[in-house]
Amino acid sequence: MKKPSIRPVMTAAAAAACLLPMALQAQTTLQAPAWRLGESTAQPAGQSMAVPMGQSMAVPMVVPMSPAQSISQPYSPVSSSPDQREGLQFRAMAGIEHDDNILRTNGGEISDTITGLGLGLRYQKRVSRQQFVVDAELNNYNFDDIGTDYNTLNYSAAWLWQAGERLEGIASADRRQFRDVTSNGAIAGVNRRTERNELFEAGYKLGASWRVLGGLQHSATRSGDPNSWDGSLSQNSVRFGAAYEPATGSxxxxxxxxxxxxxxxxxxxSDFDDNEIEATVRWIVSPKTRVDARLAHLDREHSAAPARDFSGVVGSLGVNWDITAKTSLTGGYVRDLGSYVFGTGGHLSSDRWYVGPVWRATELITVNLRYEHETRRWEDVTGTTDAGRRDKFDVGALGVDWAIRRSITLGAQYRHERRSSSLPAFNYRANVIGLTAKLTI
Structure with a gap:
């Protein structure tokens, strides 16, 4: 007997989401928070500084990224997190990077200079109880020596809605495109990765502190690197739960x-099914300190290839600490599990931790440091040379931002990347120096 599918539910919910603006008479962007509307319960953010996506009744939420995103990118991602400025904003970016191992190879390294240009727009509007935010950006990258040019389109859109005094929710759509450099090994090529996430989630208040939650989500990834984390898959999910939030904000x-x-x-x-149960906590330790934690058990079953099945604990722990008026610190740990599509069986696991101090030297100058370490394992893999493979990634970065005018920001960054693998062909070191300029009007 054919197993029941959640796809009809997804289709019906998508249609309902399209009709909600008329029903409500509406007019025309670390780690996982606790019950926050819109928080993805898919595998958590690969980059520990998750991207803020929006607020519903002053409650923030995030959209996760895969472990592939843990390597720094030239420009900050788009965000649909509401800010203080409404209306339409335009921005233009220009940047240049010099990379001494552009193909991330072990031996025969090629240095290259990459120039980037970007245009973006952002629109934010509150109408009664409805909040709309759209942020989109188009970038072009040009490689001087290897002759590779490509464009990326990133967007983040969120509708934070409220109907009456008890029902609230979010409908969002996000797309991230970036250079995927985590698993190239000795392959001479520049890979790109695209991650999409569409979400509709609602919460119903049972009282001052209790809520019931329900939502639908579609996520998809595409990568030019066939060995990339959970590469080239799409997934539909249904989720539900309950949350408790006292007046303290925890x-x-x-x-x-x-x-x-x-x-x-x-x-x-083969196709697969996920069953995941999670507990999430946000603890407001003090006005300057916040702790976010997530503990879950993920069980993935492949319909025609049981050798690829896996299950285990995933989760994250993140701390944000405003030490003084000029200094702050973020740090944390993330545990992920993912599918492996080659060979005859097995899966991937990832453990990573990070620390990132920030120093606001003056009102105009900010200095950022970041160090991230990841250990990635190919577990129970059979049928390929990846059997028993283990990679260690180390990424350190130093950045300085200077707001020379209210609308003009200059930035400089140095980044060092290193991978040590049980398969020596995948070892590499890379040093990247970059300069950026950004105009916002």
Missing amino acids: SVALRFRRGEGEFDNAPVA
Whole structure:
């Protein structure tokens, strides 16, 4: 007997989301928070500084990124987090980077200079109880020596809605494109990765502190690197749960997620089902300190390839500490599990931790430091040379931002990357120096 599918539910919910603006008479962007509306219960953010996506009744939420995003990118990602400025904003960016190992190879390194140009716009508007935010950016990258040019389109849009005094929610759509440099090994090529996430989630207040939650989500990834983390898959998920948030601002929640996924352009891998139960906590230690934690159990079953099944604990722990008026610190730990599409079985696991101090030297100058370490394992892998493979990534970065005018910001960054693998062909070191300029009007 054919198993029931959640796709009809997703289709019906998408149609309902399109009709909600008329129903409500509406007019025309670390780590995981607790019950926050819009928080993804898919595997948590690969980059520990998750991207803020919006607020509902002054409660923030984030959209996660895969472990592939943990390597720094030239420009900050788009964000649909509401800010103080409404209306339409335009921005233009220009940047240049020199990379002494552009292909991330072990031996025969090629240095290259990459120039980037970007245009973006942002629109934010509050109408009665509805909040709309759209942020989009188009970038072009040009490589002087290897002759590779490509464009990226990133967007983040959120509708934070409220109907009556008890029902609130969010509908959002996000797209991230970036250079995927975590698993190239000795392959001479520049890979790109695209991650999409569409979400509709609602919360109903049972009282001053209790809520019930329900939502639908579609996520998809595409990468030019076939060995990339959870590359070339798409998934639909249904989730529901309950949350408690007292007046202190701290919160705790329990959620269950059921997902159905499939791999594209990977005939050796089968469709899969996810069952995940998670507990999330946000603890407001003090006005200057916040702790976010997530603990979950993920069970992934592949319909026609049980050797690819896996289950285990995933989660994250993040701390944000405003030490003084000029200094702050973020740090944390993230545990992920993901599918492996080659060979005859196995999966991937990732453990990473990070620390990032920030010093606001003056009102105009900010200095950022960041160090991130990741250990990635190819577990129970059979049928390929990746069997038993273990990679260690170390990324350190120093950045300085200077707001020379209210609308003009200059930035400089140095970044060092290193991978040490049990397969020596995948070892590499890279040093990157970059300069950027940004105009916002």
